Amino acid sequence: MNDKSLQAKAILWTNILRLRSKSSEVEKLKFLKSVAFFQDLSFRQIRDLSSIIYERTYQKNEYIFEAQQPGAALFIIQSGQVSIELPQEEGGAVAPLALLGPGAFFGDLALLDQSPRSASARANLHTQCLVLFREDLHKLIDSKPKVACLIYRSLATVIGERLKATNQIIAQENDTNEPSRLSAA
């Protein structure tokens, strides 16, 4: 093979790789747009957001974060499965709280402050996550205030919905306990 053909192949592969990397970027943007947390953002705003989002890959059974560690980021599952668990005091056992799949997010309270994580997150399968840090979101308030506002609104909505759900659970528990309390009286 002469030098010219080698050179041509090199150029071809460089362009193919470049295209591939561009298409993965487009996939990432499409995925972000499909996440409920960012559904109010336009594609242009998603692109701005994408520049501050990290991509991480976790092996099966690898911990993404552990309970009581300071929270710094929101995690969005791109592929794989994550188990949210509460460590038990005795013998290192854990109580599973939820199983999350692609498109779900967790650790969202870390976007508000640095309070310790209330539970651990473990990759149940080989998992890919997108990560948004609180401090990057804070910086976005100055550089892209509209994008930051929309994300904070989504966060407020999510927390509000959780509060409503918690209230419902408490109300249901009260209702189930009421007859037994009455019968005991």
Next chain:
Amino acid sequence: MNPVDSPPLRPSAPTERRRRALWLYWSLGLSSFALVIFLLWALRALILPLVFGMLLAYLFRPLVNNFNLPGLPEALRAPVILILIFSSLIFMGLQVRNSIPDESGKLELMVRLHYKINERYESLMQIDPTTGKGNFLHGMFARELTPFLSSMNQLLSLDVQQQKTFLEHLEQDSMSPARAELYLMYFQANLARGQGQSPPVDPVPVSIVTKDPLMREPSSSLQLDRPASPANRRSSALAWILETLSLWVLVPLIFVFMLLDRGNMVRRLISLAPNRYFELSYSIVDEVDKAIGQYLRGTFLQCSLVGLTLTIGFAAVGIQLKVALLMGVMAGMANAIPFLGPFIGLVVGLSYALIAENIYPWIPGLNENHIFLAVLAVVAVAQFLDNAIFQPVVLGGAVSLHPIVVILGVIGGSILFGFAGMLLAIPSIVVAKVMLVTFVRGLIDYRLI
């Protein structure tokens, strides 16, 4: 909720894969460390321009990030702000450069300083030219001060070439006859002093002076430390300028690239961290970034305020605005060096006070005789304002260092890199301290130690 009996593998569980990964990380880490140390030593000449460019980028980054003109497309923001920054820097640089005297101006200054130092010394000590005896101050300090004065005289005396240049400069039309005569008187007095003669009283016309053999033949003692030929001196100076320029040309390059980078380099670095240390790495980088930015921008603002105060103060006591600006910039920059900075400002001010001739004070009643005390008062007021207002307000929340660390850092910086090392020692120590403290705190918070 049912607790799970068999917990999953913790990250610390010893597996073959993990052991191999650890081995890889350690060998990569150690070889990278060795490589970094080798490169730092081999390319140590690049360190200063690199650090300087990075510090400048740090100073201006918030401006670039938050710059927003209505109607200006986003793609044009960075170029516009860069053009604005460079135009301002070039304008300021030109102003300062115009305030720096040229070759003839330097010779004028040397001659004037040489004459004035001796004049002030003689008037302070009230030395009688015939007996050589003075007042009680002379009796007490003459033994200590005379060698210092001699070395100053030697340092300020002109060599043959400089004498020729100076005399040609005096004959030029640009200088008024009265001023030329005054400088000629200084020049002759200095020469006479160099040869152990008493200073002449009557000035000699310029045209006569050039034919005077006294001016043509310098004292032999003055020739000892001078370069052999002007051609050699010129070529070595040119080589030095080219060498320095080639390195310092890095500063604007680093500055531009770091400003346009928008954190991508740091993001790639954080992405390299293992999953277990990912959040910790980000937190450390973020905190270090904030602390350094706060410290540098605070110090820059504080030095600018001190420089401005001194410029206004010097101008108020009658020093020419151009000279006051130059002295203010120098003293303001030096103020970044703890302890030594204010002293440098004082020395700069007092040096000018020594040679001050025609002053135009804003405060009525001040004259040449008061300028020494007036400069002292201006520097004292600037230092008071700095300690009472500028530092607490501007640097209140920034990193603090122990005074011993500061002194050792400044001395160490000056030994390693001279004046620039002195200037950059404290920011570098602040970076190292913040990194170490944040790293250890992060390891504890994340329960890694």
